[in-house]
């Protein structure tokens with residue numbers, strides 16, 4: 001592993017830094033921003049920000065040039081993520097579109113699908129949501145029951161999705177439906193693209209513990225979807241779906257956010273007093289800071305190790321599960337450590353004039369719990385690591 005940047009990568013980073021310095025508003029404090037797309041500003045404001053980034057050539061940079069990307073190396077994609085985060089730039093609203101459905105369409109879509117959908121994903125003209133989970137199918141995703149029945153050149157879709165992030169403003173949904181109820185459960189599923197304006201779709205927001213409603217129930221009642229909207233072959237959706245899931249796990253595994261959270265923790269520890277002295281002089285706090293910093297560094301190095309493997313052409317395997325499992329838990333514990341330092345102030349939430357960092361930390365504590373569940377729970381990641389990584393037998 002060589003931690004020095006190659007000349008091309010350094011030039012890319014320097015150009016990017018200049019652009020960010022000109023285009024990202026300076027913020028009063030160094031408090032971290034959340035990764036959640038719906039969390040900041042209006043939807044229109046966020047679409048405009050993505051468009052601006054796109055115009056400058058910084059959205060979907062890993063996509064091939066023919067589809068509007070820059071064919072950028074993995075290293076440059078990492079640099080982009082790190083620099084955006086370092087400059088406190090907002091996340092992009094179309095993150096699920098750019099990082100999940102876009103690459104899936106590039107791999108599995110027809111030429112017509114690529115031409116129709118990819119350009120509007122980059123510009124945020126069309127935002128996508130992910131219709132996988134159902135009330136009876138989360139971890140056991142292949143148990144999904146939403147039915148799609150062929151009727152002429154359309155499928156008629158009936159069923160219910162749940163926990164669908166951003167469905168309340170999404171234009172499209174990439175959705176898993178059962179097209180062959182007789183086949184073994186993994187083999188009767190199709191991956192279909194549904195226009196959220198189609199008659200028969202009802203979106204009902206669910207309020208989370210953060211008090212935001214960023215995910216939803218989606219009811220599909222005789223929704224007619226063109227058969228040409230299937231991605232890959234009918235009944236082969238499970239394999240297409242897994243491409244998307246792999247991209248999702250990679251997306252949830254960046255260590256930059258953890259590093260930012262640690263910086264915030266350290267800033268607060270330096271400013272607070274504990275047991276009559278500065279918190280950073282308190283031995284218990286020092287132990288805790290050292291342990292957390294060690295974990296952040298371990299995840300950073302683990303990330304570089306995975307990156308090196310990926311740059312050598314190795315397909316990601318259990319590494320994505322190891323990263324997802326550890327980083328989501330680490331982020332939650334970093335927020336917890338801050339709240340412990342803040343004492344009673346830590347539990348103040350929206351509406352109080354005594355908020356620390358605008359109430360970011362209790363938000364992060366609650367939000368990060370969701371990340372431990374979303375994209376495959378920690379228990380499921382442990383099963384994957386145990387079975388596929390360590391070769392342990394399945395526990396039944």
Ligand SMILES: Cc1cc2nc3c(=O)[nH]c(=O)nc-3n(C[C@H](O)[C@H](O)[C@H](O)COP(=O)(O)OP(=O)(O)OC[C@H]3O[C@@H](n4cnc5c(N)ncnc54)[C@H](O)[C@@H]3O)c2cc1C
Nearest residue numbers: 130131132133138139163164165370373374375376377379
């Ligand atoms: C913030 C957030 C955003 C989300 N966004 C989306 C979205 O946009 N689109 C979408 O489709 N879904 C979304 N989800 C849903 C998410 O994918 C599911 O919540 C997740 O897969 C778990 O499924 P479940 O909630 O049905 O829990 P269940 O699968 O019912 O699990 C309940 C508990 O049992 C454990 N468990 C289940 N099976 C096993 C097993 N085999 N071994 C050990 N333990 C097990 C789980 O770990 C968990 O603790 C989101 C979830 C969250 C929290």
